[in-house]
Amino acid sequence: MAEISSDVIRGYNDIIILYLLLNDPSYGYEISKQIRTLSQDKYIIKETTLYSAFTRMEKNGFVESFVNEDLAGGKKRTYYRITPAGKEYYRTKCEEWTLTKEVIEKFIAGEGSVV
Amino acid sequence: MAEISSDVIRGYNDIIILYLLLNDPSYGYEISKQIRTLSQDKYIIKETTLYSAFTRMEKNGFVESFVNEDLAGGKKRTYYRITPAGKEYYRTKCEEWTLTKEVIEKFIAGEGSVV
DNA sequence: TATCGTACTACGCCTGTCGGAGTAAATATA
């Protein structure tokens, strides 16, 4: 099955990243893998896109970053934590998704119809 | 209720326009109004966006244009008709939508959870 | 006569995604 196009991707990167930060801070590489796994490789966020999304969302106050300084032998990583404003934004995006579903379904040819 | 953001809009303009051309040719101004009406003003496609989408899709062979030469006292209009390639593209986009729904739902906090 | 609705077109900015390349440490493999 094909992947989701980047024009569609664009609408959901933020909500997906924030979802994966809801419970715990995380970092780029892990988020990237989680998205691949959870979507069964249907939704692939490119590295550059992901990291620029972090930067943008930090500017907007939706996430905060902190550096894990090589505690348990791992590589130094930049972690991101969701902020209250980020959670609020996430909620808004979830509402937008509900709305989007309602609207788009009106423009999808129904079961019976032959396209 | 808020409107759908342009980053989301981007993913669906083509499918929406093509849907409205499935049965009959139509033209910019009418398509624009139909989208507004059907979406109850939740999904608003800007004029510039709409007309550039027509141009793009004509280049891609998804629609064909023809001019209505002022037959019944009306103004001259540019109509667009969907092509077989356009229908094929529409079908692909419908499949992408199905996929998108499956994927995105995984990143929406469920009913019970408090965000 | 003026305003409103119709039906566009042109121009240029902006945002976010993407491809490509590069860096460098940590870990696995031979």
Next chain:
DNA sequence: TATATTTACTCCGACAGGCGTAGTACGATA
């Protein structure tokens, strides 16, 4: 121990598509 792979990014510039603004022009309505 040497090499390859995985991890974890960063920088750069190109590009597509949406958007704001403005303008044109015609017909109908007040």
